[in-house]
Amino acid sequence: MSNKPLILWFRRDLRLSDHPMLQAAVATGRPLVPVFVLDGQTQAMGAAARFRLGLGLAQFGGALAAAGSRLLLRRGEALQVLQGLVAELGAAGVYWQRMYEPEARARDAAVKAALRAEGLEAESFAGALLVEPWQVATGQGGAYKVYTPFWRAVSARGIEAPLAAVRALPAPAVWPESDRLEDWGLGADMRRGAGVVARSQRVGEAAALARLEAFIAQDVGDYRALRDVPAEPATSGLSENLAWGEIGPRTIWAAGQRALFEGAAGAEQFCKELVWREFAYHLMYHNPEILTQSWRPEWQDFGWRGDNGDAERWRRGMTGEPFVDAAMREVYVTGRMHNRARMVVASYLTKHLMTHWRVGQAWFAEVLTDWDPAANAMGWQWVAGCGPDAAPYFRVFNPAGQAEKFDADGRYRRRWIAEGQARPGPEALAFFQACPRAWGLEAGQDYPAPVVNLxxxxxxxxxxxxAYKEKDASDDGDL
Structure with missing residues (x-):
C-alpha cells in the first residue's frame, strides 16, 4: 500500500503552509498527486470569482512545481473524475480539506461514501476555519446566534499553532494527463474588465504572507481607529487570499495574537474580524437556509422589490449618490470593496431602494474576487435587518452622512468618480475601461441625478x- 499514490483534491485551499490535509498526506510517505476538478459547482461561481480562481490555480501550480510536484487539472463531476484518476493511478484513495456550504457538503459526502464503498481511503480534514462549526456550542449545546458570545467562546479556546509549510511532495513515477488551464477560460466572462481587475490582485501564498507581514508591521496598530475610513490603506487586504485558501486562518490568528501580546492597539479588533468570518460559517453550517432565505422567519413576506431598474442603476454605480457609486465602481476596478462601503451600498439597496437583499447578494457573488458564500449571505442579511444578530431594520445608513463621517475630505469619492473632475485620476477612469461597453458610459458625461431623495x-x-410590523402583530392576534 505504501507505493500506491494518494490523490490530493484541492479546492479553496491553494497553499502549502498550515495545511493539515497536506501534512497528513506527506506523512504517509506515498506518492502524491494534487488535482483540481472543474466541476459544476465551480463553474456556477460568479465571473470575478472564477477569474480570480484561475489566477490562483496558476500561482499554486508554480508553487507545487517548486516543491517537486504538479497540479493536475481535470474537468467533470467530482466523483467521476476522482474515480477515474484512482483507476488510472491505482491510487490508495483521496484526501481533501473540508468545505461547509450545503452543496459542497452533499457532494463531498457522496464522494466519501462511494470511495469507501470501493475499499479506498477517503479522508477530509480541517484547515479552512479556526474552529470546526460543531466544536463550539452554547451552554445548552446549540449553535450560537449572536456574535459577541461566539467571539468569547472562540477566543477562549486554545487555537492550535499553524503548521509549517510542506517543502517537498513525493511524486508518482508517471504523471497522468492534465487539462491546460488556459483552455478552461475561467476569466472569459470578465471580458475587458479582466485586465483592469488583475492589476489589483495579489495572488498566491507568498503574496498573502507578505501582505500579512506588512500589515502587522505597519498598520495593525491603527486598525481599530482607521478601518472604517475607505480612503486609508488601513486594512490587511487578506480577504482575497483567505477566500481562496492562499493563507490559513490560523496563520492570521497567530500573527494577530502576537501583535496583541506586543501591545498593538488594533490587534484585538483585527482578531475579532477574523472570528466574524468564523461566525458566518458557524451560522451557515447549522442553518444552511441563510444562503437563500431570510434567516428570521418573520421577514419572509416583507415587501422588498425584486430586481428593478433602480437596482440596475445601483449595479452600474450610477445612483447619483457619490459614496454609493464610488463603492460600486471600486469593485469594478479592483474586484473588492471596502467593508464600510459594503454596508452603505447594501443598506441603500435594501432600504432606500426597497430591493430584496438577494439581488445584492447575487451581484456581489458575480463581481467580488474575494467572494465568500457564508460572509456574503450573512453580511447582506445583517444590513437588511433579517439576519442573525442583525442591525435593526430601522437603522438606515445615510450615504451622505456616512461620507461626511468616513470620507470627510472626499478622497474616496474622488478616487472612484471621474465625472465633474477636471483631471480625474487613473482609477476613476479605469471604471469606464472595465464596465461593459453595452452600458455606454463615458468619463466625460454628466453625473446622474439621485435615484431617490435620501x-x-x-x-x-x-x-x-x-406597516409590516403592524400587519404581523395583527396576524398574530388572529391566532
Missing part, C-alpha cells in the same frame, strides 16, 4: 417596516 427613501423604508 430623506424620502428613508421615510418610505420606515413606513414599509412599520
Amino acid at each position: 430623506a424620502e427613501g428613508r421615510a418610505r423604508a420606515l413606513a414599509a417596516y412599520a
Whole structure:
C-alpha cells in the first residue's frame, strides 16, 4: 500500500503552509498527486470569482512545481473524475480539506461514501476555519446566534499553532494527463474588465504572507481607529487570499495574537474580524437556509422589490449618490470593496431602494474576487435587518452622512468618480475601461441625478417596516 499514490483534491485551499490535509498526506510517505476538478459547482461561481480562481490555480501550480510536484487539472463531476484518476493511478484513495456550504457538503459526502464503498481511503480534514462549526456550542449545546458570545467562546479556546509549510511532495513515477488551464477560460466572462481587475490582485501564498507581514508591521496598530475610513490603506487586504485558501486562518490568528501580546492597539479588533468570518460559517453550517432565505422567519413576506431598474442603476454605480457609486465602481476596478462601503451600498439597496437583499447578494457573488458564500449571505442579511444578530431594520445608513463621517475630505469619492473632475485620476477612469461597453458610459458625461431623495427613501423604508410590523402583530392576534 505504501507505493500506491494518494490523490490530493484541492479546492479553496491553494497553499502549502498550515495545511493539515497536506501534512497528513506527506506523512504517509506515498506518492502524491494534487488535482483540481472543474466541476459544476465551480463553474456556477460568479465571473470575478472564477477569474480570480484561475489566477490562483496558476500561482499554486508554480508553487507545487517548486516543491517537486504538479497540479493536475481535470474537468467533470467530482466523483467521476476522482474515480477515474484512482483507476488510472491505482491510487490508495483521496484526501481533501473540508468545505461547509450545503452543496459542497452533499457532494463531498457522496464522494466519501462511494470511495469507501470501493475499499479506498477517503479522508477530509480541517484547515479552512479556526474552529470546526460543531466544536463550539452554547451552554445548552446549540449553535450560537449572536456574535459577541461566539467571539468569547472562540477566543477562549486554545487555537492550535499553524503548521509549517510542506517543502517537498513525493511524486508518482508517471504523471497522468492534465487539462491546460488556459483552455478552461475561467476569466472569459470578465471580458475587458479582466485586465483592469488583475492589476489589483495579489495572488498566491507568498503574496498573502507578505501582505500579512506588512500589515502587522505597519498598520495593525491603527486598525481599530482607521478601518472604517475607505480612503486609508488601513486594512490587511487578506480577504482575497483567505477566500481562496492562499493563507490559513490560523496563520492570521497567530500573527494577530502576537501583535496583541506586543501591545498593538488594533490587534484585538483585527482578531475579532477574523472570528466574524468564523461566525458566518458557524451560522451557515447549522442553518444552511441563510444562503437563500431570510434567516428570521418573520421577514419572509416583507415587501422588498425584486430586481428593478433602480437596482440596475445601483449595479452600474450610477445612483447619483457619490459614496454609493464610488463603492460600486471600486469593485469594478479592483474586484473588492471596502467593508464600510459594503454596508452603505447594501443598506441603500435594501432600504432606500426597497430591493430584496438577494439581488445584492447575487451581484456581489458575480463581481467580488474575494467572494465568500457564508460572509456574503450573512453580511447582506445583517444590513437588511433579517439576519442573525442583525442591525435593526430601522437603522438606515445615510450615504451622505456616512461620507461626511468616513470620507470627510472626499478622497474616496474622488478616487472612484471621474465625472465633474477636471483631471480625474487613473482609477476613476479605469471604471469606464472595465464596465461593459453595452452600458455606454463615458468619463466625460454628466453625473446622474439621485435615484431617490435620501430623506424620502428613508421615510418610505420606515413606513414599509412599520406597516409590516403592524400587519404581523395583527396576524398574530388572529391566532
